[in-house]
Amino acid sequence: MRPPPSAAAQALNDTLARHHPAAAACLSPLGRSLFFPRGIPSQSAEARDCPINATIGQVTDGHGHALALPAILSALGGLDGDEAVLYTAQGGRRDLRERWAAHIAADAPGAPVDISLPVVAAGLTHGLELAAALFAGPDTPVLLPDPFWGNYTAIFERLHQARVIPYPLVRDARGPAGWLDVPALRRAIGALDRPAILVMNFPSNPLGYSPTRDEVPELVAAVADSPQPLTVICDDAYQGMWWEDEVYAHSLFHALAGLDPARVLAVKVDGATKELFYFGGRVAFLTFGAAGPAAQALEEKGRAIARATVSVVSSTSQAVMAQALADPTLPAQQATVRGHLLRRFQALKRALADAGLQTLPFNSGMFAVVRVARDPEEIRQALLREGVGVVALPEIGALRLSYGSVATEDIPRLVQAIARHAG
Amino acid sequence: MRPPPSAAAQALNDTLARHHPAAAACLSPLGRSLFFPRGIPSQSAEARDCPINATIGQVTDGHGHALALPAILSALGGLDGDEAVLYTAQGGRRDLRERWAAHIAADAPGAPVDISLPVVAAGLTHGLELAAALFAGPDTPVLLPDPFWGNYTAIFERLHQARVIPYPLVRDARGPAGWLDVPALRRAIGALDRPAILVMNFPSNPLGYSPTRDEVPELVAAVADSPQPLTVICDDAYQGMWWEDEVYAHSLFHALAGLDPARVLAVKVDGATKELFYFGGRVAFLTFGAAGPAAQALEEKGRAIARATVSVVSSTSQAVMAQALADPTLPAQQATVRGHLLRRFQALKRALADAGLQTLPFNSGMFAVVRVARDPEEIRQALLREGVGVVALPEIGALRLSYGSVATEDIPRLVQAIARHAG
Numbered sequence: 049m050r051p052p053p054s055a056a057a058q059a060l061n062d063t064l065a066r067h068h069p070a071a072a073a074c075l076s077p078l079g080r081s082l083f084f085p086r087g088i089p090s091q092s093a094e095a096r097d098c099p100i101n102a103t104i105g106q107v108t109d110g111h112g113h114a115l116a117l118p119a120i121l122s123a124l125g126g127l128d129g130d131e132a133v134l135y136t137a138q139g140g141r142r143d144l145r146e147r148w149a150a151h152i153a154a155d156a157p158g159a160p161v162d163i164s165l166p167v168v169a170a171g172l173t174h175g176l177e178l179a180a181a182l183f184a185g186p187d188t189p190v191l192l193p194d195p196f197w198g199n200y201t202a203i204f205e206r207l208h209q210a211r212v213i214p215y216p217l218v219r220d221a222r223g224p225a226g227w228l229d230v231p232a233l234r235r236a237i238g239a240l241d242r243p244a245i246l247v248m249n250f251p252s253n254p255l256g257y258s259p260t261r262d263e264v265p266e267l268v269a270a271v272a273d274s275p276q277p278l279t280v281i282c283d284d285a286y287q288g289m290w291w292e293d294e295v296y297a298h299s300l301f302h303a304l305a306g307l308d309p310a311r312v313l314a315v316k317v318d319g320a321t322k323e324l325f326y327f328g329g330r331v332a333f334l335t336f337g338a339a340g341p342a343a344q345a346l347e348e349k350g351r352a353i354a355r356a357t358v359s360v361v362s363s364t365s366q367a368v369m370a371q372a373l374a375d376p377t378l379p380a381q382q383a384t385v386r387g388h389l390l391r392r393f394q395a396l397k398r399a400l401a402d403a404g405l406q407t408l409p410f411n412s413g414m415f416a417v418v419r420v421a422r423d424p425e426e427i428r429q430a431l432l433r434e435g436v437g438v439v440a441l442p443e444i445g446a447l448r449l450s451y452g453s454v455a456t457e458d459i460p461r462l463v464q465a466i467a468r469h470a471g
Numbered sequence: 472m473r474p475p476p477s478a479a480a481q482a483l484n485d486t487l488a489r490h491h492p493a494a495a496a497c498l499s500p501l502g503r504s505l506f507f508p509r510g511i512p513s514q515s516a517e518a519r520d521c522p523i524n525a526t527i528g529q530v531t532d533g534h535g536h537a538l539a540l541p542a543i544l545s546a547l548g549g550l551d552g553d554e555a556v557l558y559t560a561q562g563g564r565r566d567l568r569e570r571w572a573a574h575i576a577a578d579a580p581g582a583p584v585d586i587s588l589p590v591v592a593a594g595l596t597h598g599l600e601l602a603a604a605l606f607a608g609p610d611t612p613v614l615l616p617d618p619f620w621g622n623y624t625a626i627f628e629r630l631h632q633a634r635v636i637p638y639p640l641v642r643d644a645r646g647p648a649g650w651l652d653v654p655a656l657r658r659a660i661g662a663l664d665r666p667a668i669l670v671m672n673f674p675s676n677p678l679g680y681s682p683t684r685d686e687v688p689e690l691v692a693a694v695a696d697s698p699q700p701l702t703v704i705c706d707d708a709y710q711g712m713w714w715e716d717e718v719y720a721h722s723l724f725h726a727l728a729g730l731d732p733a734r735v736l737a738v739k740v741d742g743a744t745k746e747l748f749y750f751g752g753r754v755a756f757l758t759f760g761a762a763g764p765a766a767q768a769l770e771e772k773g774r775a776i777a778r779a780t781v782s783v784v785s786s787t788s789q790a791v792m793a794q795a796l797a798d799p800t801l802p803a804q805q806a807t808v809r810g811h812l813l814r815r816f817q818a819l820k821r822a823l824a825d826a827g828l829q830t831l832p833f834n835s836g837m838f839a840v841v842r843v844a845r846d847p848e849e850i851r852q853a854l855l856r857e858g859v860g861v862v863a864l865p866e867i868g869a870l871r872l873s874y875g876s877v878a879t880e881d882i883p884r885l886v887q888a889i890a891r892h893a894g
Contacts, residue, residue: 060768060771060772061768063764063765063767063768064765064768064769066764067732067761067762067763067764067765067768068732068736068761068765068768068769069700069732069733070666070700070701070702070731070732070733070734070735070736071702071732071736071759071761071765071769073666073700074606074666074667074668074700074701074702074736075605075606075772076604076605076606076607076608076611076631077608077609078604078605078608078631078776079604079605079606079608079772079776082605082771082772082775082776083771083772083775084561084771084774084775084778085775089560089561089778093560093561104558106557106558108557112553113552113553114552114553114556114557116552116556120552120556121552121556124549124550124551124552124555124556124787125549125550126547126548126549127547127548127550128547129536129537129539129543129544129547130535130536130537131751132547132751132791133537133539133543133544133547133748133749133750133751133752134529134531134537134750134751135527135529135750135751136751137512137516138507138512138516170593170597170753170781170784170785171781171782171783172782173778173779173780173781173782174593174780174781174782177779177780177781181499181501181502181630182498182499182501182502182505183497183498183499183502184499185499185500185501185502186500188499199778199779199782202775202778202779203779206779207604207779207780208499208501243493243496243497244497245497277492277493277496277497278493278497279493279494279497308493309490309491309492309493309494310492310493311493312493313491313493313494313497325556326556327556327557327558327786328554328555328556328557328558328559328783328785328786328787329556329785329786329787330593330781330782330783330784330785330786336494338490338491338494339490340490341486341489341490342486342487342490342491342494344486345483345484345486345487345490345491346487346491346494348483348505348506348507349483349498349502349505349506351507352505352506352507352508352625353501353502353505355507355512355596355622355625356596356600356622356625356626356629356630357596357597357600357630357780358593358594358596358597358600358753358781359594359595359596359597359622359753360594360751360753361593361753362593362751362752362753362785362787362788363750363751363752363753364547364751364752364785364787364788364791365785365787365788368555368787
C-alpha cells in the first residue's frame with residue numbers, strides 16, 4: 049500500500065488546495081506523494097559556487113570544467129546532421145547496442161556468459177527505472193545496500209510501491225576477506241518469502257566500496273542459495289573505477305548471470321555516464337543475463353517499457369557515444385582520467401588518515417564517507433560558508449565526499465576544513 | 472484493476488516460464504503485461520528500405536536525409552565540451568527553460584497567461600509520461616481523442632492503470648464551424664463522475680486536424696463546463712504546422728489556462744522534436760497553466776517525477792537546442808521547412824482528391840488518414856512489396872500517411888499506388 053504523503057509532499061498538496069483546487073483534486077496517489085527531496089541534487093545546487101565542491105558525482109578538473117575524453121570531444125566537434133537529428137530505432141542504435149554487448153563480454157573474467165542485446169536507456173536512472181518497472185510491483189521486496197543512493201527509494205518505493213528492505217553493506221571491522229557483511233546479506237535473502245529484487249551497486253554510492261577478489265565467491269554463493277526467485281540488478285554505474293589491488297576488477301554480473309535460471313535472473317544497468325565520463329550524455333544500457341528465447345523475450349519487454357516512458361533516446365548523445373567507442377585509443381584515454389581519480393583517491397586516503405578522521409571502507413568509485421560526531425547538516429552549512437561543498441548524510445551521521453570534482457592539490461584543504469568542524 | 476496480459480504479452484511470459492523460470496516468477500504485474508506493440512515503430516522498421524516511406528512522423532527530404540535547421544546544424548558543428556559533457560541542473564538548463572517560457576508566451580493570442588517554469592523532459596513521450604504519473608492513477612478516467620496515437624494507451628493504461636475513454640474527434644460531415652465533434656466531447660466530459668484527464672492533441676496524430684478559429688470558443692466552453700475537476704493535457708507536439716487559413720494558429724493551452732482553477736488545470740507538453748525539427752534531440756517541456764505558489768508546487772512535483780524516471784536530460788541535446796533558440800534567424804529557418812511541408816500538404820490534398828480517395832479531415836500537422844474498403848494490413852503489405860511504406864490502422868479501416876518523410880515530387884506516385892490497392 050502507498051503510505052500517506054510525507055510532510056514535504058503534503059505542504060505542496062496544501063498549497064495546491066489553496067491556490068489551484070482543480071490541480072489538487074486531480075493529482076494521482078503518486079502525484080500526491082511527490083516532492084523534490086533535499087538530497088544530493090539540492091545540496092549540490094547550494095554548493096555550486098564553492099571553490100572546493102565535493103558534492104557531485106561527476107568528474108571535473110576541480111575547477112568546474114569537464115575532464116572529457118578526447119574521443120568524446122572529437123565527436124562533439126562536428127556531428128553528422130542525419131545521425132544527430134533523425135530518430136534512432138526503438139531500443140537504440142543497433143551498432144551502439146552491439147558494441148556495448150562486446151564491451152560487456154570483454155569484461156567477463158572467464159568465458160563470456162549469454163546476455164541479451166543491451167537496450168539503450170536515457171541514463172542510469174532510466175535504466176534502473178526500466179528494471180524496476182519490469183520487476184518491482186506493489187509490495188515486491190527490494191533488498192538495498194545500506195547506505196544507498198536516495199533515488200533508489202523514489203524509483204522502487206514511490207514509483208512502484210515496492211517494499212524496500214535495507215541490508216548492511218559493510219561490517220564495523222574488517223573480516224578475513226574484506227569489509228562486506230555477507231552474512232547479513234545471506235540472512236536477508238534467506239528471509240525472503242516471495243520473488244524479490246536484490247540491488248548490488250559496486251563500486252557503491254555513497255560508500256565507494258567494491259568487493260575484494262576473496263569476497264566474490266561467498267557473495268555469489270549467498271545469491272545462489274536464495275530460497276525465492278531473485279532478480280539481481282547490478283547497478284554498475286561506476287564500473288572501472290577500481291583503485292586497490294585486492295579489488296575484484298569486474299562486474300559481478302557475469303558470475304550472477306551464470307547461476308541457475310530457475311533461481312536467479314541477473315540484470316545489468318551501466319552506461320556512458322561514468323564509464324566514458326560523459327555525464328551529460330544520458331546514455332545507459334539495460335542488459336539481461338539470459339540466453340536464446342528468454343533473452344529475446346526480456347529484451348522485447350525492455351524495449352516496450354522504454355517506448356512507453358521515453359520512446360527513443362537522444363540520437364545526438366548516441367552518435368557521440370558511438371563515435372567515441374569506435375576510437376581505438378579510447379581505453380588509453382579512459383586510463384588517463386582514471387589515473388587522475390586514482391591520485392585523488394590516494395591523496396584523500398592519506399589526508400583522512402593523517403587528520404585522524406573515521407571513514408567507512410572505500411577502495412573504488414569516486415566517493416568516501418566520513419563519520420562525524422556532530423550534526424552533519426550543521427557541519428555542511430559551516431563548510432559551505434567557507435566555500436567547501438560536501439553532502440550531509442544525517443541518517444548515518446556522516447558526510448559524503450566526491451573526489452571526482454576536487455583537484456588533487458585541493459584535497460588536503462578539503463580534509464583540513466572537515467577536520468576543523470567535525471572534531 | 473490491471474487486465475490480464477494480452478496474447479502477445481502472454482506468449483513472452485510463456486517463453487520465460489520455459490526458458491528462464493526466475494525471470495518469469497519475478498516479473499511485476501506491469502512487467503507481465505508488456506510486449507512491443509505491432510504499431511507504428513514496427514511498421515516503420517519494416518518500411519526502412521522503401522524508396523517512398525510515408526510511415527514515420529519525422530521530417531526528411533524524402534530520401535532519408537534530415538531537413539535540419541541551419542541553427543541546429545551549426546550547433547552540431549562544434550559543441551562546447553563543458554556544456555555538452557557535464558550534468559545540467561535537475562529540471563533542465565535554466566536558460567533553456569526561460570527561453571521556452573518566453574516562446575510559449577509569444578504564442579499567446581492575447582495577454583500571456585500565468586504559467587510555471589517549464590520542466591525539461593526527455594522527449595514528448597517522457598513529457599506525457601510525467602503528466603500521466605502526476606495525474607493518472609488506477610481507474611482515473613482519461614478522455615482520449617479517437618483515433619489516437621497508440622502510445623497513449625501504453626502510457627495511461629498500461630503504466631498507470633487509468634481508464635481510457637475515447638471520444639470521437641471529428642464528425643462524418645462538416646458542421647458550420649468545422650469538423651470537430653464538440654457535442655460528443657461535451658457529453659463525454661458531462662458524464663465524468665470523478666476528477667479526470669482530457670488529452671487534446673492538435674494538430675492531431677494520426678488525423679492531422681486542428682480546430683478552426685470558429686471551433687475554439689465552443690471547445691473551450693465544453694471544457695469550462697466540466698462537472699468534475701479536469702486536467703487538460705495539451706499534446707502540442709506538432710505545434711506550428713498549420714496549413715489552412717481557417718485553422719486556429721495557436722495552442723489551446725492559453726485559453727484553457729485562463730479557466731477557473733477550481734475546475735480546470737491546463738498542462739502543456741511540447742518541445743524541440745517537431746517544432747525545431749530536432750527529432751533525435753529528445754528535448755521536450757512540461758508546463759503548467761498556474762500562477763504563483765501553485766505554479767511552484769506543480770513545477771516541483773514535475774521535477775521530482777523527472778528525477779525519479781530519468782534524473783536529468785541530455786546536456787548535449789539541451790546545448791544544441793539552447794544554441795539554436797539563440798539564433799535570431801531561427802523563425803525564418805522554421806518557416807522554410809514548414810514551407811516544404813505546406814507544399815507537400817497541398818500536393819497530397821490535390822492528389823487524394825484527384826484519385827477519389829476518401830480521407831478524414833486534415834488541415835495541419837504532417838499526417839493524413841485515408842479510408843480504405845479492404846483490409847488495411849493487406850494493403851500495407853502489398854504496398855511494401857512495391858517499395859511504398861504506409862501505416863495500417865486496422866481499428867478504423869484506414870491508412871496513415873506521413874508526408875513529413877515524402878518528397879513533394881513523390882506524392883503523386885504514393886497516392887496512385889494507394890489508389891491501385893485500395894480501390
